[in-house]
Amino acid sequence: MTHVIIVGGGIGGLAAAARLAHAGYRVTLLEQRTQLGGRVGLFERDGFRFDTGPTLLMMLDPLEKLFRDLHRRLEDYLQPVLLNPSYRVFYADGTRFDSSPCIASMVREIAQKMSPAEVPNYLRLMADLSAMLHDVVPAFVRRNYHSPLDLLGAGQIRLLVKHRLLANLYRRVRRYTRDPRLQMLFTFQTMYLGLSPMQSPWVYGILTYMESGEGVWFPRGGMYQLVRALETLAREEGVQISTGERVEQVMVESGRAMGVRLASGETIKADVVVLNADVPTAYQNMLPSSKQASRKWRNSCSALVFLIGYTGKLAQLLHHNVHFSADFERNLQEIFVQKTVPEDPSFYTCLSVRTEPSDAPEGSENLYVLVPVPNRSGQDATSMKNEVLRKVLSRLEREAGLRRDGILFVQDISPADWEAMGLWQGAAFGLSHDFFQSTCFRPSNRAPFEGVYFVGASTVPGNGIPMVLISAELLQQRIEQETGVRRGKGQK
Numbered sequence: 085m086t087h088v089i090i091v092g093g094g095i096g097g098l099a100a101a102a103r104l105a106h107a108g109y110r111v112t113l114l115e116q117r118t119q120l121g122g123r124v125g126l127f128e129r130d131g132f133r134f135d136t137g138p139t140l141l142m143m144l145d146p147l148e149k150l151f152r153d154l155h156r157r158l159e160d161y162l163q164p165v166l167l168n169p170s171y172r173v174f175y176a177d178g179t180r181f182d183s184s185p186c187i188a189s190m191v192r193e194i195a196q197k198m199s200p201a202e203v204p205n206y207l208r209l210m211a212d213l214s215a216m217l218h219d220v221v222p223a224f225v226r227r228n229y230h231s232p233l234d235l236l237g238a239g240q241i242r243l244l245v246k247h248r249l250l251a252n253l254y255r256r257v258r259r260y261t262r263d264p265r266l267q268m269l270f271t272f273q274t275m276y277l278g279l280s281p282m283q284s285p286w287v288y289g290i291l292t293y294m295e296s297g298e299g300v301w302f303p304r305g306g307m308y309q310l311v312r313a314l315e316t317l318a319r320e321e322g323v324q325i326s327t328g329e330r331v332e333q334v335m336v337e338s339g340r341a342m343g344v345r346l347a348s349g350e351t352i353k354a355d356v357v358v359l360n361a362d363v364p365t366a367y368q369n370m371l372p373s374s375k376q377a378s379r380k381w382r383n384s385c386s387a388l389v390f391l392i393g394y395t396g397k398l399a400q401l402l403h404h405n406v407h408f409s410a411d412f413e414r415n416l417q418e419i420f421v422q423k424t425v426p427e428d429p430s431f432y433t434c435l436s437v438r439t440e441p442s443d444a445p446e447g448s449e450n451l452y453v454l455v456p457v458p459n460r461s462g463q464d465a466t467s468m469k470n471e472v473l474r475k476v477l478s479r480l481e482r483e484a485g486l487r488r489d490g491i492l493f494v495q496d497i498s499p500a501d502w503e504a505m506g507l508w509q510g511a512a513f514g515l516s517h518d519f520f521q522s523t524c525f526r527p528s529n530r531a532p533f534e535g536v537y538f539v540g541a542s543t544v545p546g547n548g549i550p551m552v553l554i555s556a557e558l559l560q561q562r563i564e565q566e567t568g569v570r571r572g573k574g575q576k
């Protein structure tokens with residue numbers, strides 16, 4: 085039986101393991117940490133529960149497809165709840181805006197808080213973004229690339245021209261609305277990829293549509309339930325899962341994968357090795373030298389995360405909240421161009437206790453704060469975390485009535501911690517998604533050694549839970565094509 089070792093138990097590794105086991109392979113998954121899930125982490129203390137990485141579940145389709153492909157029903161494993169409003173936006177001028185996936189609510193909110201004249205602009209923008217999303221996903225996202233020429237198919241070129249996919253996102257949104265608050269609202273979503281909206285191509289407007297148009301979901305019990313659901317699925321399919329097992333080296337002989345060597349010195353043989361680790365780190369530390377190892381990659385930004393146990397109520401805050409800096413453009417320049425820690429940071433807050441009351445003790449809040457900062461190739465926010473926290477808390481005193489004496493504890497996750505997890509330069513969102521690191525230019529899911537593959541955020545199609553789940557679909561297609569094993573035809 086063809087033996088596949090998956091190195092890493094992030095969302096990508098778990099989904100790939102379940103898919104490949106279902107397709108007829110013998111699958112072993114090795115995770116270096118004691119907790120599965122990678123960046124989808126869990127922290128619990130004194131009756132408070134926090135998700136430590138992702139907090140927004142968007143674009144349910146790849147998740148539903150995973151369970152459907154494995155002849156299961158998603159709802160038997162996970163109960164996602166659609167949030168409405170999706171989130172509250174706090175602008176520095178005092179405007180508070182509740183974003184919603186319901187068009188009628190958005191129309192009312194825009195008319196009341198911005199101007200009735202902006203309503204048709206919003207409707208036009210959403211219609212154009214929706215059309216782009218439905219064209220772009222099958223043509224560019226849900227596909228394996230074999231060479232850059234794959235981008236030059238007649239269908240791809242027609243879509244590039246039709247939607248002007250490579251136009252600048254920030255400038256193009258300005259053509260829909262003159263209100264700077266709406267410009268921020270409809271572009272900041274590229275920061276989910278660790279990318280500045282000012283440097284993003286228009287095609288990333290599909291993120292705006294995924295979030296503003298289709299909405300934001302939260303799994304009952306928290307984001308970590310997603311990890312538990314995928315772990316259950318993988319184990320049901322017969323995947324052998326071991327935690328606390330760090331892979332030091334992929335063993336390659338005559339250009340072909342032979343297995344892996346663990347930090348303990350033990351070796352495990354395999355026909356196929358799938359790396360869920362960050363691609364630059366894997367090329368530099370785990371694989372024999374190759375051209376890829378010396379490639380000059382570009383990274384996304386990083387994040388300072390604060391998990392705050394708070395006694396009292398922050399009634400102004402919803403489940404998700406976005407707090408824009410007074411000068412958003414300067415804020416972006418600082419993070420992405422000057423690579424300095426922002427003077428007046430924009431940040432995001434999450435209180436999952438709004439949807440899941442058991443996430444904090446009675447009368448308390450589980451306050452999650454995420455501040456985008458440069459990765460460690462620039463100014464290191466790790467040593468400035470206390471100063472950043474002070475600025476965030478001052479703003480929350482004004483906007484949400486936070487009292488310092490209500491803070492019971494603060495647990496932080498800094499760029500140095502993301503780096504310790506194996507993310508090169510502490511870039512929490514991994515490889516950047518600029519043009520030459522997207523589609524056919526992104527690291528392929530096939531390494532230049534026979535039998536070695538990648539899955540996850542730093543290979544195709546990219547970062548974020550939905551994309552990582554699609555990366556597991558693409559990996560399965562690729563491996564099945566190259567090894568010819570399929571359930572029914574295979575040895576299982």
Ligand SMILES: Cc1cc2nc3c(=O)[nH]c(=O)nc-3n(C[C@H](O)[C@H](O)[C@H](O)COP(=O)(O)OP(=O)(O)OC[C@H]3O[C@@H](n4cnc5c(N)ncnc54)[C@H](O)[C@@H]3O)c2cc1C
Pocket residue numbers: 091092093094095096097114115116117120121122123124136137138139140141142276329330331332360361362387389454505506512513539540541542546547548549550552
């Ligand atoms: C702060 C933050 C907020 C985010 N918010 C969102 C959000 O709201 N919505 C969203 O969709 N996405 C969000 N993301 C992105 C999302 O978390 C990632 O895209 C996704 O979790 C990446 O999954 P992955 O499987 O590719 O990699 P990872 O989660 O990084 O998993 C890789 C795994 O491999 C293991 N590993 C690495 N090297 C080895 C080795 N040598 N031996 C054994 N194991 C190894 C690691 O320990 C890890 O468990 C966020 C990310 C961060 C950091």
